[in-house]
Amino acid sequence: xxxxxxxxxxxxxxxxxxxxxxxxxxxxxxxxxxxxxxxxxxxxxxxxxxxxxxxxxxxxxxxxxxxxxxxxxxxxxxxxxxxxxxxxxxxxxxxxxxxxxxxxxxxxxxxxxxxxxxxxxxxxxxxxxxxxxxxxxxxxxxxxxxxxxxxxxxxxxxxxxxxxxxxxxxxxxxxxxxxxxxxxxxxxxxxxxxxxxxxxxxxxxxxxxxxxxxxxxxxxxxxxxxxxxxxxxxxxxxxxxxxxxxxxxxxxxxxxxxxxxxxxxxxxxxxxxxxxxxxxxxxxxxxxxxxxxxxxxxxxxxxxxxxxxxxxxxxxxxxxxxxxxxxxxxxxxxxxxxxxxxxxxxxxxxxxxxxxxxxxxxxxxxxxxxxxxxxxxxxxxxxx
Amino acid sequence: xxxxxxxxxxxxxxxxxxxxxxxxxxxxxxxxxxxxxxxxxxxxxxxxxxxxxxxxxxxxxxxxxxxxxxxxxxxxxxxxxxxxxxxxxxxxxxxxxxxxxxxxxxxxxxxxxxxxxxxxxxxxxxxxxxxxxxxxxxxxxxxxxxxxxxxxxxxxxxxxxxxxxxxxxxxxxxxxxxxxxxxxxxxxxxxxxxxxxxxxxxxxxxxxxxxxxxxxxxxxxxxxxxxxxxxxxxxxxxxxxxxxxxxxxxxxxxxxxxxxxxxxxxxxxxxxxxxxxxxxxxxxxxxxxxxxxxxxxxxxxxxxxxxxxxxxxxxxxxxxxxxxxxxxxxxxxxxxxxxxxxxxxxxxxxxxxxxxxxx
Ligand code: SF4
Numbered sequence: 001x002x003x004x005x006x007x008x009x010x011x012x013x014x015x016x017x018x019x020x021x022x023x024x025x026x027x028x029x030x031x032x033x034x035x036x037x038x039x040x041x042x043x044x045x046x047x048x049x050x051x052x053x054x055x056x057x058x059x060x061x062x063x064x065x066x067x068x069x070x071x072x073x074x075x076x077x078x079x080x081x082x083x084x085x086x087x088x089x090x091x092x093x094x095x096x097x098x099x100x101x102x103x104x105x106x107x108x109x110x111x112x113x114x115x116x117x118x119x120x121x122x123x124x125x126x127x128x129x130x131x132x133x134x135x136x137x138x139x140x141x142x143x144x145x146x147x148x149x150x151x152x153x154x155x156x157x158x159x160x161x162x163x164x165x166x167x168x169x170x171x172x173x174x175x176x177x178x179x180x181x182x183x184x185x186x187x188x189x190x191x192x193x194x195x196x197x198x199x200x201x202x203x204x205x206x207x208x209x210x211x212x213x214x215x216x217x218x219x220x221x222x223x224x225x226x227x228x229x230x231x232x233x234x235x236x237x238x239x240x241x242x243x244x245x246x247x248x249x250x251x252x253x254x255x256x257x258x259x260x261x262x263x264x265x266x267x268x269x270x271x272x273x274x275x276x277x278x279x280x281x282x283x284x285x286x287x288x289x290x291x292x293x294x295x296x297x298x299x300x301x302x303x304x305x306x307x308x309x310x311x312x313x314x315x316x317x318x319x320x321x322x323x324x325x326x327x328x329x330x331x332x333x334x335x336x337x338x339x340x341x342x343x344x345x346x347x348x349x350x351x352x353x354x355x356x357x358x359x360x361x362x363x364x365x366x367x368x369x370x371x372x373x374x375x376x377x378x379x380x381x382x383x384x
Numbered sequence: 385x386x387x388x389x390x391x392x393x394x395x396x397x398x399x400x401x402x403x404x405x406x407x408x409x410x411x412x413x414x415x416x417x418x419x420x421x422x423x424x425x426x427x428x429x430x431x432x433x434x435x436x437x438x439x440x441x442x443x444x445x446x447x448x449x450x451x452x453x454x455x456x457x458x459x460x461x462x463x464x465x466x467x468x469x470x471x472x473x474x475x476x477x478x479x480x481x482x483x484x485x486x487x488x489x490x491x492x493x494x495x496x497x498x499x500x501x502x503x504x505x506x507x508x509x510x511x512x513x514x515x516x517x518x519x520x521x522x523x524x525x526x527x528x529x530x531x532x533x534x535x536x537x538x539x540x541x542x543x544x545x546x547x548x549x550x551x552x553x554x555x556x557x558x559x560x561x562x563x564x565x566x567x568x569x570x571x572x573x574x575x576x577x578x579x580x581x582x583x584x585x586x587x588x589x590x591x592x593x594x595x596x597x598x599x600x601x602x603x604x605x606x607x608x609x610x611x612x613x614x615x616x617x618x619x620x621x622x623x624x625x626x627x628x629x630x631x632x633x634x635x636x637x638x639x640x641x642x643x644x645x646x647x648x649x650x651x652x653x654x655x656x657x658x659x660x661x662x663x664x665x666x667x668x669x670x671x672x673x674x675x676x677x678x679x680x681x682x683x684x685x686x687x688x689x690x691x692x693x694x695x696x697x698x699x700x701x702x703x704x705x706x707x708x709x710x711x712x713x714x715x716x717x718x719x720x721x722x723x724x725x726x727x728x729x730x731x732x733x734x735x736x737x738x739x740x741x742x743x
Contacts, residue, residue: 162510162511170540175542175546179546180543180547182575184572184574187511337549338548342645
């Protein structure tokens with residue numbers, strides 16, 4: 001994901017052709033960015049409120065939902081999703097329908113977040129492409145109003161305060177994928193061309209939408225009455241999201257210790273032998289287990305054999321990593337590079353130089369064993 | 385310790401809102417006490433005078449209830465710490481460094497890395513000024529920097545990890561297609577791209593002086609000589625591999641090998657400035673950036689002791705001079721009386737032992 005984003009950022013940076021900047025009306029902007037303040041204003045002016053009514057879910061909207069989720073099963077997301085300028089209300093309805101469907105459906109919550117992730121990468125890709133051809137004023141309005149980040153224009157380029165960016169990024173469920181090291185930093189400012197600003201906006205939009213979905217899921221958790229139209233959307237979506245995809249998406253996936261990467265196997269083995277392992281290795285184990293879908297209690301049990309085991313402290317720390325307490329941020333496992341600089345990777349080189357993350361390595365091995373993934377097989381031949 | 389703290393306990397630094405910090409103490413009998421808090425600096429100082437701890441630490445974090453067990457503390461924010469430890473920063477396996485025998489030459493090298501951290505990252509990239517951070521000699525094998533700016537204090541572990549990667553791993557250029565079938569290593573003119581580009585230019589200039597030859601093709605050398613900013617550099621696709629070798633060298637030279645675990649840990653206890661490092665006998669001393677140049681730990685961070693001790697010298701592998709007296713390899717086997725600060729320094733490293741007969 002990161003590589004893909006970075007590559008995209010680079011392409012933007014060297015783009016030579018300037019796009020045509022035209023002034024656009026707010027209905028068009030609502031169709032392009034249905035999740036933005038333009039989308040909200042459109043809802044207010046057209047429907048008088050945010051409530052999505054069943055009659056707005058026409059065939060066109062249903063087709064959109066189907067398209068979005070049928071694409072998620074294939075990994076091919078190459079084509080930029082088109083915007084329906086004729087019916088901006090359908091774009092907005094589809095967005096609201098998807099978010100509500102994700103929040104209220106009966107699927108497990110981590111599956112909802114994963115589905116959301118697919119949808120958000122689809123929509124943010126579109127957002128980046130569209131923002132690249134907007135005027136600098138529109139981009140600044142989007143940053144200011146939707147992302148809460150003021151951009152300062154300096155001729156053709158804009159600057160964003162690093163502190164504003166960090167303050168915003170630390171509020172997201174997970175920080176933007178673009179790393180700090182890749183940002184054009186100058187004395188506390190991020191200096192961006194229009195294309196780079198559009199690209200960074202995509203990253204921030206993804207993080208913003210993921211946070212929004214998480215909040216909606218929390219609200220839906222305690223809600224007694226769902227919107228009336230949810231069940232019909234859910235029935236329709238069954239065709240695109242059969243049971244088997246749950247498994248593919250990491251829900252109910254078995255915990256198979258034989259497929260752990262060497263680092264995790266080693267830490268688990270050391271714990272079992274009552275050897276003391278560094279704090280960061282413990283963090284890696286717990287966050288790795290969380291990401292592959294292992295129950296929290298299983299993880300706490302893993303630590304019971306540790307020489308310095310203290311039940312309360314371990315439960316507290318694992319719950320923290322699982323995002324149940326503290327900042328309610330669930331932690332992701334450290335990358336291979338992070339483990340390497342902490343001298344915790346037990347091998348020279350990488351298990352798979354294309355993946356560089358213990359969770360990806362686990363899934364790769366697991367898929368490989370199932371003989372399931374073409375990509376996995378390709379990756380093997382490239383490392384052998 | 386008693387002699388030092390009797391006269392100098394007031395130098396132990398009390399952080400702002402001291403009641404929100406967790407304190408921890410290691411004692412000479414091997415015990416460690418943590419989850420302690422103090423309402424006032426004077427309470428901390430009298431506790432130190434009464435218990436004479438070997439080491440004093442306080443949390444980078446502020447908590448609602450600093451003395452409560454971890455689960456109930458109520459984390460509020462945490463300074464962003466950087467630990468530059470000799471062994472890691474200098475990427476050395478030297479057993480003397482491991483055991484804490486660090487000469488001034490090594491300290492100077494660590495200081496150079498510290499300046500890199502401050503100038504290139506904390507100031508040039510993050511835009512912070514000396515008001516936003518504190519520097520301290522750790523009392524042992526390096527230096528600590530704590531960023532005290534509000535926004536940085538509120539960062540979670542994931543963004544802190546990104547900061548570690550920024551400083552310790554660097555960023556290899558992203559390469560993008562450019563004009564007429566060439567490729568451009570750099571995609572912008574700031575941050576890591578600018579730093580790496582400037583390094584390459586200097587490297588090439590050094591080649592022209594013949595002080596440090598490279599095997600970069602002449603066409604890249606002349607491009608680097610004329611390019612005024614990173615994005616002006618475009619090379620042939622076939623040149624990518626050779627240039628990447630130098631880019632890796634640039635990363636090695638430009639990154640600072642800070643201890644990742646310290647920076648990402650939101651609940652870390654760090655040695656209290658002004659306290660004595662029990663493992664070295666040197667003081668963990670707050671410094672300003674301008675102090676750094678002239679700072680020599682064995683002169684400026686020694687305990688305030690007037691007494692002296694007689695030692696039986698066993699093995700002091702390098703000449704150590706404190707307060708005008710010195711011990712070194714040639715003193716092996718001798719019984720020598722030296723000032724207590726020097727005595728503590730060598731005894732604690734097992735370079736000598738107290739001469740019992742003399743006592
Ligand atoms: S390469 Fe990555 S996954 Fe493999 S052992 Fe090392 S850290 Fe673990």
